[in-house]
Amino acid sequence: MCDQSTPFVDETAVDPALLRTLVAAGLPATGCFLPKAGWVSRVWVGDEYVVRLSNGQFRDAFRHEATVVSLLAGSEVLRARHLAHGDGPDGPWYISERLPGRTMHEAWPAADLATRQAMIESLGVALRALHRVAVPAGLLPPWLGDALAGEPRAEFHPPVVSAALQQVEGARRLPGHDSRLLADVADWIQERLALFAADEPVLVHGDLHGSNVIVDQGRVSGLIDFAEALAQPADVELDTILRWCAKAREYPPVPEGRGLDETTLAEVPGWLHGAYPELFEREHLRERLLFYDMQRELALHAHHPLPDIREAAQGRIAVLLSGHNHLDGLVW
Known part of the structure; x- marks a missing residue:
C-alpha cells in the first residue's frame, strides 16, 4: 500500500499515459491509483481524484462533459467536481474529484x-x-450531432425528439432496407409528435x-x-x-x-x-x-x-x- 505522500513506485506508476496526463493537468504524481477498465476510456481511481483517458470514439465528449458540469455550479446536483480536461498525445483526458463510495x-x-x-x-x-x-x-453532445447526421456508430444514444424522422431517413439510405416497414415507422412517429x-x-x-x-x-x-x-x-x-x-x-x-x-x-x-x-x-x-x-x-x-x-x-x-x-x- 502507498499513501498520499508516496511517489509513484507501485505498478500504476509504470503507465506513462497516466503520468503524462497528471503532468498536463498540473497535478502531483503522488498517491495511489487503481486502474479500472471502461467501455471507451481507461480509468484510474485515486485517493482524491479520478483520471479518464478516452479512446477518442466520442468526439469532444470530455469537453462537452466539462460544459455540462459547469452548468451545475451553484445547484444542488450531486456530482463529481471537474478539475481539468484537455487533449494530449494519449488522447482526450478528463480529471474530476473522487466521490465517496x-x-x-x-x-x-x-x-x-x-x-x-x-x-x-x-x-x-x-x-x-x-x-x-x-x-x-x-x-447536444458534438458526437451525438455526428450520429444524427449519419455517421456510423456502434452504440445507441439518447433520444432526440426533433430528430426522430431524420433517423428514419438515415435508415432509408441503407442498402436493402425494408421500405414498407420504414414507411409504417414514419407514419407511427408522425402520429405521436404532438405528444411532445x-x-x-x-x-x-x-x-x-x-x-x-x-x-x-x-x-x-x-x-x-x-x-x-x-x-x-x-x-x-x-x-x-x-x-x-x-x-x-x-x-x-x-x-x-x-x-x-x-x-x-x-x-x-x-x-x-x-x-x-x-x-x-x-x-x-x-x-x-x-x-x-x-x-x-x-x-x-x-x-x-x-x-x-x-x-x-x-x-x-x-x-x-x-x-x-x-x-x-x-x-x-
Whole structure:
C-alpha cells in the first residue's frame, strides 16, 4: 500500500499515459491509483481524484462533459467536481474529484432491500435537482450531432425528439432496407409528435444506470459521466433507467463484465416513482416511452456497422409498432 505522500513506485506508476496526463493537468504524481477498465476510456481511481483517458470514439465528449458540469455550479446536483480536461498525445483526458463510495452497480448485490430502496429514493431526489438546472435549449453532445447526421456508430444514444424522422431517413439510405416497414415507422412517429409539442426541455443525464451513479452509506453521493447529457423532456431519463431495470444483463460496467440480475431490480421503478412522482406523471407516458425506444432502435438499425445488429434492431422495430417492448414486464 502507498499513501498520499508516496511517489509513484507501485505498478500504476509504470503507465506513462497516466503520468503524462497528471503532468498536463498540473497535478502531483503522488498517491495511489487503481486502474479500472471502461467501455471507451481507461480509468484510474485515486485517493482524491479520478483520471479518464478516452479512446477518442466520442468526439469532444470530455469537453462537452466539462460544459455540462459547469452548468451545475451553484445547484444542488450531486456530482463529481471537474478539475481539468484537455487533449494530449494519449488522447482526450478528463480529471474530476473522487466521490465517496462506489458505483451502485458494485454496491447493489450485497445491499439489503431497505438499503436498495434508500439508494433509489435518493436517486429520485438527485434527478429532480438535475432536471431543475437551467439549460440551453439546443444543448447536444458534438458526437451525438455526428450520429444524427449519419455517421456510423456502434452504440445507441439518447433520444432526440426533433430528430426522430431524420433517423428514419438515415435508415432509408441503407442498402436493402425494408421500405414498407420504414414507411409504417414514419407514419407511427408522425402520429405521436404532438405528444411532445408542449414539452419544456430540461437537462437530462442521458445514460443513467447503475455504473453512472455513485452511492455511499446507502445514499447517492453523486452522478458521474455527463458525456451524453442533453436538453430533452425530463422523462427521456426513464428511457435508460427502465431499460436497465428490464435488461440489466446488457449493462455490464465493462465489455467483458456481467450486468446485474434483472429480478433484483423489479422494485426500482416503483421506488423511483414514489420519490419522484412527477417524472412518471406525463400524459400518455407509455406512448412517450415507446417513442423514445423507437429512436434507440432506429439509431442501431441505421448507424450500427454490423449487419446482424442492424437486423436485430429491425425486428424490435416491428415489435414496437405493435405496441410492445421491454416495458411490458415492468410495474411502477
